[in-house]
Amino acid sequence: MADCTRKAPHWLRMALVAGMVLCGIDGSWAVGPDAWQQLFADGVKAREAAHYAEAEPLLGQALREAEQAGAEDVRVALAANSLGLLYHDQGRLTEAESLYRRALGIWEAQLGPEHEDVAAALSNLAEIAHARGEWATAEPLYERVLAIERNTLGAAHPDVAISLNNLAELYRQQGRETAAESSYQLALTLMEQAHGPDHVELGPVLNNLAALYKSRRMYAWAEPLYERALNVRRLGLGRDHPSVAMGLNNAACLYQDAGSYAVAQRLFDEALAIAERVSGPLASLTGTIVGNMAFLADEQGLWTQAQLLYQRALVIQQAQLGVHHPTVGLLVERYAHVLDTLGQPVEAGLFAARAASIRARVQPGVVRQGAAMRQGPAVGELTR
Numbered sequence: 309m310a311d312c313t314r315k316a317p318h319w320l321r322m323a324l325v326a327g328m329v330l331c332g333i334d335g336s337w338a339v340g341p342d343a344w345q346q347l348f349a350d351g352v353k354a355r356e357a358a359h360y361a362e363a364e365p366l367l368g369q370a371l372r373e374a375e376q377a378g379a380e381d382v383r384v385a386l387a388a389n390s391l392g393l394l395y396h397d398q399g400r401l402t403e404a405e406s407l408y409r410r411a412l413g414i415w416e417a418q419l420g421p422e423h424e425d426v427a428a429a430l431s432n433l434a435e436i437a438h439a440r441g442e443w444a445t446a447e448p449l450y451e452r453v454l455a456i457e458r459n460t461l462g463a464a465h466p467d468v469a470i471s472l473n474n475l476a477e478l479y480r481q482q483g484r485e486t487a488a489e490s491s492y493q494l495a496l497t498l499m500e501q502a503h504g505p506d507h508v509e510l511g512p513v514l515n516n517l518a519a520l521y522k523s524r525r526m527y528a529w530a531e532p533l534y535e536r537a538l539n540v541r542r543l544g545l546g547r548d549h550p551s552v553a554m555g556l557n558n559a560a561c562l563y564q565d566a567g568s569y570a571v572a573q574r575l576f577d578e579a580l581a582i583a584e585r586v587s588g589p590l591a592s593l594t595g596t597i598v599g600n601m602a603f604l605a606d607e608q609g610l611w612t613q614a615q616l617l618y619q620r621a622l623v624i625q626q627a628q629l630g631v632h633h634p635t636v637g638l639l640v641e642r643y644a645h646v647l648d649t650l651g652q653p654v655e656a657g658l659f660a661a662r663a664a665s666i667r668a669r670v671q672p673g674v675v676r677q678g679a680a681m682r683q684g685p686a687v688g689e690l691t692r
């Protein structure tokens with residue numbers, strides 16, 4: 309997966325949204341405004357630390373408490389959007405989308421269509437469409453977000469940089485590399501001006517620009533960007549965080565692409581250990597890293613090892629993403645190749661046919677981009 313959303317823009321945006329919306333709390337709460345605010349803050353803090361089992365009941369309770377003030381209260385939108393972010397982090401895209409849409413409807417009705425909270429919800433919906441390969445849906449959403457933010461926050465605001473990064477990533481995956489590079493560079497400049505050179509918010513932009521250079525085989529340009537992205541995440545989030553696992557995964561993809569298999573293996577091992585600890589052995593993040601390790605074994609001719617790793621990755625990703633997701637299709641395609649190499653042509657043919665069926669369901673651009681796993685958005689790098 310390409311470095312998503314994941315997602316970094318999600319939690320960055322919510323840091324802004326939470327600070328703005330909670331200022332308007334009144335006295336209508338059964339539990340009291342201070343108690344609700346603390347409940348909500350505890351849930352957000354747990355999610356940002358990737359303590360998902362702790363965060364989900366807190367944010368769920370915050371949503372239920374908010375609903376007591378009325379279904380259209382802006383605090384319902386805040387809680388719904390935050391719970392959507394949690395589901396998004398876990399790859400539960402359908403549940404996340406439903407909550408984002410609920411938040412968007414309330415914010416548009418209560419705050420108007422040009423409010424920055426509306427932009428936050430639109431951006432989250434754009435990332436859902438982006439993750440599904442629905443580029444024709446994602447692009448106008450990103451463009452609307454940019455327009456709102458430039459009008460309300462100013463063209464140099466760091467939130468504008470986040471949106472530029474998201475749009476650039478869409479361009480990159482569409483093969484529009486010149487537009488992507490320009491947007492990444494502008495996003496990076498705005499981020500550095502706002503936060504300095506070592507802030508965690510620079511991580512996604514650094515990573516995605518590195519991915520662009522890697523796709524061009526410009527390894528000397530890509531390597532320091534990946535290293536810098538990993539370092540700012542360790543500084544800002546600690547060494548045990550999903551974003552650190554993503555950074556390690558992405559650096560490993562670079563070294564694999566360059567043929568430095570031993571270095572790649574070491575980084576994948578470290579990334580997997582973190583992902584299993586903080587996200588769990590059945591999380592989509594874990595499945596992505598396992599799938600990349602399978603491809604690394606595949607490239608080295610370690611067929612039996614690759615077979616076992618592909619099997620594990622498929623079990624995880626089918627459960628998390630669904631059986632027709634492009635990520636699953638790429639894993640199935642690679643698994644079919646390994647089965648054929650191991651002398652199992654009947655099973656290989658069945659999996660190859662399944663891969664072709666999945667490919668036919670998604671946009672041609674998704675398949676084209678994903679065909680080279682190390683560079684594609686579905687199996688490879690991660691975008692958050």
